[in-house]
Amino acid sequence: MLRELKRVDEVLKEVLKYVSHRILSIRVRTYDAVGKILAEDVYARVDLPPFDRSAVDGYAVRSDDVVSASPSSPVILYLSKSSRVEPGHAVKVCTGDPLPDGADAVVMKEHVVERGEFIEVLKPVPRWGNVSRRGEDFKVGDLVLSRGSVVDNVSAAAMLATGNLEIEVFRPRIGIVCTGSEIVEPECLRDVKDVEEFSRRGIIVNTTRFLVKEVVESLGAEIEYYGIVPDNVDQISNAVSFLLERNDMVIVTGGTAVGDRDLTYSAILRLEPAYVWRGLAIRPAKPTGVAVVNGKPILMLSGFPVAAYVGFTVLGVPILCHMMGIEYRERTMLRGVLTRRVAKPPSLRAYVRVRACIDRRDGIVKVSPLALTGSGLLSTLIKGNAILEIPEELEGFEEGSQVWIRLVRDLNYCEE
Amino acid sequence: MLRELKRVDEVLKEVLKYVSHRILSIRVRTYDAVGKILAEDVYARVDLPPFDRSAVDGYAVRSDDVVSASPSSPVILYLSKSSRVEPGHAVKVCTGDPLPDGADAVVMKEHVVERGEFIEVLKPVPRWGNVSRRGEDFKVGDLVLSRGSVVDNVSAAAMLATGNLEIEVFRPRIGIVCTGSEIVEPECLRDVKDVEEFSRRGIIVNTTRFLVKEVVESLGAEIEYYGIVPDNVDQISNAVSFLLERNDMVIVTGGTAVGDRDLTYSAILRLEPAYVWRGLAIRPAKPTGVAVVNGKPILMLSGFPVAAYVGFTVLGVPILCHMMGIEYRERTMLRGVLTRRVAKPPSLRAYVRVRACIDRRDGIVKVSPLALTGSGLLSTLIKGNAILEIPEELEGFEEGSQVWIRLVRDLNYCEE
Numbered sequence: 001m002l003r004e005l006k007r008v009d010e011v012l013k014e015v016l017k018y019v020s021h022r023i024l025s026i027r028v029r030t031y032d033a034v035g036k037i038l039a040e041d042v043y044a045r046v047d048l049p050p051f052d053r054s055a056v057d058g059y060a061v062r063s064d065d066v067v068s069a070s071p072s073s074p075v076i077l078y079l080s081k082s083s084r085v086e087p088g089h090a091v092k093v094c095t096g097d098p099l100p101d102g103a104d105a106v107v108m109k110e111h112v113v114e115r116g117e118f119i120e121v122l123k124p125v126p127r128w129g130n131v132s133r134r135g136e137d138f139k140v141g142d143l144v145l146s147r148g149s150v151v152d153n154v155s156a157a158a159m160l161a162t163g164n165l166e167i168e169v170f171r172p173r174i175g176i177v178c179t180g181s182e183i184v185e186p187e188c189l190r191d192v193k194d195v196e197e198f199s200r201r202g203i204i205v206n207t208t209r210f211l212v213k214e215v216v217e218s219l220g221a222e223i224e225y226y227g228i229v230p231d232n233v234d235q236i237s238n239a240v241s242f243l244l245e246r247n248d249m250v251i252v253t254g255g256t257a258v259g260d261r262d263l264t265y266s267a268i269l270r271l272e273p274a275y276v277w278r279g280l281a282i283r284p285a286k287p288t289g290v291a292v293v294n295g296k297p298i299l300m301l302s303g304f305p306v307a308a309y310v311g312f313t314v315l316g317v318p319i320l321c322h323m324m325g326i327e328y329r330e331r332t333m334l335r336g337v338l339t340r341r342v343a344k345p346p347s348l349r350a351y352v353r354v355r356a357c358i359d360r361r362d363g364i365v366k367v368s369p370l371a372l373t374g375s376g377l378l379s380t381l382i383k384g385n386a387i388l389e390i391p392e393e394l395e396g397f398e399e400g401s402q403v404w405i406r407l408v409r410d411l412n413y414c415e416e
Numbered sequence: 417m418l419r420e421l422k423r424v425d426e427v428l429k430e431v432l433k434y435v436s437h438r439i440l441s442i443r444v445r446t447y448d449a450v451g452k453i454l455a456e457d458v459y460a461r462v463d464l465p466p467f468d469r470s471a472v473d474g475y476a477v478r479s480d481d482v483v484s485a486s487p488s489s490p491v492i493l494y495l496s497k498s499s500r501v502e503p504g505h506a507v508k509v510c511t512g513d514p515l516p517d518g519a520d521a522v523v524m525k526e527h528v529v530e531r532g533e534f535i536e537v538l539k540p541v542p543r544w545g546n547v548s549r550r551g552e553d554f555k556v557g558d559l560v561l562s563r564g565s566v567v568d569n570v571s572a573a574a575m576l577a578t579g580n581l582e583i584e585v586f587r588p589r590i591g592i593v594c595t596g597s598e599i600v601e602p603e604c605l606r607d608v609k610d611v612e613e614f615s616r617r618g619i620i621v622n623t624t625r626f627l628v629k630e631v632v633e634s635l636g637a638e639i640e641y642y643g644i645v646p647d648n649v650d651q652i653s654n655a656v657s658f659l660l661e662r663n664d665m666v667i668v669t670g671g672t673a674v675g676d677r678d679l680t681y682s683a684i685l686r687l688e689p690a691y692v693w694r695g696l697a698i699r700p701a702k703p704t705g706v707a708v709v710n711g712k713p714i715l716m717l718s719g720f721p722v723a724a725y726v727g728f729t730v731l732g733v734p735i736l737c738h739m740m741g742i743e744y745r746e747r748t749m750l751r752g753v754l755t756r757r758v759a760k761p762p763s764l765r766a767y768v769r770v771r772a773c774i775d776r777r778d779g780i781v782k783v784s785p786l787a788l789t790g791s792g793l794l795s796t797l798i799k800g801n802a803i804l805e806i807p808e809e810l811e812g813f814e815e816g817s818q819v820w821i822r823l824v825r826d827l828n829y830c831e832e
Binding site for chain 1: 461466513514548568574577607611612615780793818829
């Protein structure tokens with residue numbers, strides 16, 4: 001029974017003292033690293049661009065040669081085939097071509113008339129005009145991407161182009177086991193009739209694992225999914241043990257609501273944890289718990305999808321960051337105006353699901369709390385797109401208040 | 417040569433008249449659909465929750481029985497093992513359990529004292545108190561997710577739980593071929609020495625394909641990557657033909673800057689396109705082009721990564737949406753304040769890369785244009801996180817202006 005609830009910060013502070021296990025990093029080809037978290041600061045190893053290059057189609061020249069050029073009195077240059085631009089000469093170049101030696105600018109095609117072996121330049125060009133200078137994008141030694149960033153295709157491209165063909169990324173491995181004789185895997189259902197049939201027996205589709213997956217995958221983690229184990233202390237304990245050996249963290253969903261049939265807690269006690277706590281002063285996800293065995297964390301999440309999602313976000317994500325030795329960065333928040341009052345019980349931290357939209361006219365973000373607050377309510381995460389956190393000390397916010405929200409899905413325009 | 421530039425809207429309007437090919441949708445298991453675009457509106461086929469269920473650990477009761485309950489004068493109920501709650505009886509339930517017949521509320525464990533075969537209820541509970549009602553999350557027939565949405569784990573969970581075990585999703589297939597004798601695949605490079613060696617010969621790493629991939633994948637598309645073909649009309653034309661047969665759209669990168677060596681345009685003319693245009697009044701990505709062969713679009717993108725990214729975003733994404741028959745939704749914009757003046761040439765639409773951050777103190781988004789504007793400059797997409805679009809008609813924006821920006825990466829807090 002949850003006799004006492006602790007603040008998230010307090011539990012985090014306690015548990016991190018016991019989590020001694022560290023998440024390994026591995027060296028991978030950079031183009032295979034998309035989605036992973038970078039385990040090192042990556043610096044440019046070559047200049048980008050690697051050479052001065054033409055930014056346009058045109059003619060490489062010496063800028064001094066064309067200072068006086070104008071349509072009425074064009075400068076005439078010899079069109080050379082050489083790879084070097086001598087005084088009085090020009091060399092034809094395409095966008096992206098290395099700038100020939102001797103040249104220090106490119107005259108755009110549009111400002112030139114070609115006359116056989118000569119060209120007429122109609123306009124002057126400043127020194128380095130229409131030239132992308134070597135290293136102007138990244139110079140050797142410039143920071144390209146910092147440790148702790150998630151690699152995407154764009155940053156992978158920048159690392160590759162700066163000579164970083166391999167990079168060091170974290171490889172978190174997370175074991176997940178779902179408990180409960182009252183859930184069934186969607187893989188075991190053929191059609192809606194099966195869903196109805198199971199419902200009649202009080203058995204529901206296991207959706208919680210997908211909510212956990214959504215957050216876990218955003219951290220570039222690999223998931224070992226054990227499946228569902230029935231409500232049996234031995235089986236739960238064995239599954240957790242098995243997963244713990246092979247992974248950096250284990251997540252158990254279900255069985256955390258404290259009833260007589262809650263066996264997850266008992267199963268974890270069997271593993272003689274160095275630390276164990278259950279009961280957070282938050283809503284939803286109050287029965288979230290955490291234990292530490294062999295320096296590795298075990299998270300006990302609710303069987304209810306939304307509570308599992310919140311529980312992992314507030315406890316699991318910071319613990320994983322700690323194990324990678326990277327700074328825990330909360331998703332950035334946006335400021336908006338509350339469209340109606342929202343209240344919560346005292347001394348709990350509430351995570352209220354809200355629908356935020358942006359007003360096309362004034363650019364102001366409008367924040368509407370969703371009426372439903374149940375921890376099982378998936379619709380609040382589909383209809384909603386953000387979380388409004390109300391700290392322990394406050395009772396809520398009045399209509400019209402300026403509040404910070406954390407986006408979990410795309411922001412849309414408000415319907416007029 | 418780009419004699420004339422057309423507005424993006426105009427080219428789009430023209431090209432869509434010729435794009436008759438439609439992207440197929442396929443039926444997949446819902447848990448395999450993450451990342452795909454939904455091709456149908458999905459409605460709840462069963463109620464969620466599928467039955468009235470207890471939201472807490474406690475005792476299912478008839479609310480009328482406990483109206484007068486108080487700590488000083490508790491109501492005593494018989495603790496029944498039956499699956500039905502008779503008047504004067506209570507049945508123990510855990511969170512998530514179906515509500516037993518006869519009951520219409522659950523008294524929380526904390527408000528009950530168990531005394532052998534009886535319980536003392538210390539507090540009344542309203543009708544349906546602590547009960548999640550059947551269908552309160554989704555009722556049969558409720559819209560769960562609409563056609564055109566991208567499926568994520570959260571929406572997949574909601575569709576599964578509402579009896580939608582299979583859903584119809586689009587399967588766009590996109591062929592990509594990169595042209596240019598001056599680029600080399602990162603797969604062909606062993607280490608930074610190879611990068612340096614190629615650079616000395618004017619050959620750079622092919623990063624453009626990764627930028628295109630980033631946008632294409634966000635549309636749930638499958639990519640058939642052909643690789644690099646050298647600057648040869650026959651080879652480019654053959655590669656495009658091959659890919660066009662097997663895919664819904666073909667993207668050619670490189671060779672669009674209009675120089676004597678630009679062979680992509682010639683290669684595409686050989687395929688006798690029903691429509692072809694090159695030259696958009698935008699910056700960057702001016703030399704972006706599009707053709708239609710056999711009702712399928714061929715996109716000619718710049719070989720420069722940022723220009724390819726912008727070109728595909730403004731032209732490729734709306735065309736793909738058209739081929740799926742879904743509304744083209746631009747990424748939602750945010751409103752911010754410009755920290756310095758930004759200008760552009762007249763009659764072009766400019767996509768200025770900016771760094772946006774949110775001020776912790778007042779929640780205002782600060783928008784700083786990046787000094788560098790080159791279309792090859794990857795750093796502007798790494799250091800920047802948003803795009804500021806300046807319409808054709810304007811010359812720019814003054815410092816302090818309110819502007820709309822489109823986020824392409826996460827927003828961070830401003831450094832103090």
